[in-house]
Amino acid sequence: MSTEYSKNFPVSWEELHRDGRALAWKLLDMGPWKGLIAITRGGMVPAAIVARELNIRLIDTICISSYEGERRGELHLLKGVEGDGEGWLLIDDLVDTGSTARMVRELLPKAHFATLYAKPAGKPLVDSFITEVSQDTWIRFPWDMELQVATPLVERRKS
Numbered sequence: 113m114s115t116e117y118s119k120n121f122p123v124s125w126e127e128l129h130r131d132g133r134a135l136a137w138k139l140l141d142m143g144p145w146k147g148l149i150a151i152t153r154g155g156m157v158p159a160a161i162v163a164r165e166l167n168i169r170l171i172d173t174i175c176i177s178s179y180e181g182e183r184r185g186e187l188h189l190l191k192g193v194e195g196d197g198e199g200w201l202l203i204d205d206l207v208d209t210g211s212t213a214r215m216v217r218e219l220l221p222k223a224h225f226a227t228l229y230a231k232p233a234g235k236p237l238v239d240s241f242i243t244e245v246s247q248d249t250w251i252r253f254p255w256d257m258e259l260q261v262a263t264p265l266v267e268r269r270k271s
């Protein structure tokens with residue numbers, strides 16, 4: 113982990129599903145929505161959960177990349193969408209520094225932007241989110257993890 117991030121916040125598939133459904137509950141009475149736009153790639157699984165709960169079938173993507181592991185690089189817009197986003201729900205997994213959010217807000221100023229997780233620097237840019245974590249926390253998503261044998265605590269303390 114880079115020095116910027118000193119804490120880990122691992123999220124299991126079950127927790128992610130629960131948080132996705134909690135986000136759908138929040139968004140339920142704010143519609144109707146014309147459709148949903150997932151910000152790739154992290155927004156795709158949360159978007160699938162929300163789309164299922166809100167019965168949204170029209171789904172588009174904004175394709176952006178910025179991080180290489182835990183290092184933030186330049187933002188690259190690989191694919192946008194037309195329009196100003198009015199009536200559309202924009203979904204990502206998280207906001208961290210808020211750079212990605214700033215770019216999508218410029219592209220789609222009227223969309224409702226929702227994420228599962230938010231860090232303080234990005235929080236003001238999101239309309240709806242479920243859980244806040246501190247700025248020095250790195251969120252570990254289930255699609256980035258695998259099951260491993262855990263080293264016993266006493267042995268970890270020796271190293």
Ligand SMILES: O=P(O)(O)OC[C@H]1O[C@H](OP(=O)(O)OP(=O)(O)O)[C@H](O)[C@@H]1O
Pocket residue numbers: 151152153154155176177178179180184204205206207208209210211212213234
């Ligand atoms: O608020 P920011 O500092 O911009 O960080 C948040 C963005 O970073 C991650 O995406 P990433 O660019 O790593 O691509 P990915 O979704 O394909 O993993 C995450 O999914 C958000 O989209």
Ligand SMILES: Nc1nc2[nH]cnc2c(=O)[nH]1
Pocket residue numbers: 179206207208249250251252253
């Ligand atoms: N997986 C993951 N990707 C990120 N991109 C920006 N911040 C984070 C984070 O905390 N976790």
Ligand SMILES: [Mg+2]
Pocket residue numbers: 151152153154155204
């Ligand atoms: Mg992303």
